[in-house]
Amino acid sequence: MKKRRLLWLSLLLMVALVSGCGQSDGGGTKNLLKVGTDAAYPPFEKQEGNGDIVGFDIDVIKAIAKAEGLDVSVQHTGWDPLFEAVKRGKVDAGISAMTINSERQKKFDFSKSYFDAKQTILLPKSSKAKRLKDLKGRKIGVQSGTTGEAVVQKNFGKTYQGIKGYEDTPSAIDDLYNGRVDAVVADDGVVKDYLKNRMKNKFKMVEDPSFEPEYYGIIVKKGNKKLLKKINSGLKTIQSNGVYDKIYTKYFGKKK
Numbered sequence: 001m002k003k004r005r006l007l008w009l010s011l012l013l014m015v016a017l018v019s020g021c022g023q024s025d026g027g028g029t030k031n032l033l034k035v036g037t038d039a040a041y042p043p044f045e046k047q048e049g050n051g052d053i054v055g056f057d058i059d060v061i062k063a064i065a066k067a068e069g070l071d072v073s074v075q076h077t078g079w080d081p082l083f084e085a086v087k088r089g090k091v092d093a094g095i096s097a098m099t100i101n102s103e104r105q106k107k108f109d110f111s112k113s114y115f116d117a118k119q120t121i122l123l124p125k126s127s128k129a130k131r132l133k134d135l136k137g138r139k140i141g142v143q144s145g146t147t148g149e150a151v152v153q154k155n156f157g158k159t160y161q162g163i164k165g166y167e168d169t170p171s172a173i174d175d176l177y178n179g180r181v182d183a184v185v186a187d188d189g190v191v192k193d194y195l196k197n198r199m200k201n202k203f204k205m206v207e208d209p210s211f212e213p214e215y216y217g218i219i220v221k222k223g224n225k226k227l228l229k230k231i232n233s234g235l236k237t238i239q240s241n242g243v244y245d246k247i248y249t250k251y252f253g254k255k256k
């Protein structure tokens, strides 16, 4: 008798557990914003030793989500795979210091811009180059598929032999450090961060006046108007209630 009751009880428990899981899954995912990023672009996004993903973009997307009553989970996808992950719905959105451009706009919907940027050249201090053209014939490291790569191709042609594409920006900068490339082209925020925190005085940043201004946006799957509206509305909220400025100051100091 006792045994049977125990059996019933455990069966009941199992049923409760299983249905409980199902429920929290369904209910949980509804308000969960799944975000992908290439977490190797400090100070915008980086992965800490314990796997946590932190940075300016992460604070921004978390604040946007909070303003819209959404939970967020952020996962590191890498750069190229991020586009695929958004396209296939593996994540709902991508935030990754991503420049809004017409080529990407054909495939994804972008939020309103949340950050101004430009390409810059990271060079050894001894270099005399004043603009990208002065580096003709030299080896230039870029992250493949970025606007940094595009700007080098624009100046030297798509088949320029000197261009060296990397899967992520830190690898390009490592190679500059070790003398395997002569320069790296990447976003100003990242280059400044490297100079300040990781490169010990041997390098400098050069700005080329011919580089166009860039604006970062958050991507969603093409046609996901509902989510885009939420992201834009959350962005508007945090830009007007001081939350955005607070995050900005935390990473870049007071706005000039």
Ligand code: ARG
Pocket (backbone or CB within 6 Å): 037, 038, 039, 040, 041, 045, 079, 096, 097, 098, 099, 100, 143, 145, 146, 147, 148, 169, 187
């Ligand atoms: N802003 C540049 C672009 O959109 C570089 C972005 C790279 N971001 C990253 N997390 N690796 O192409």
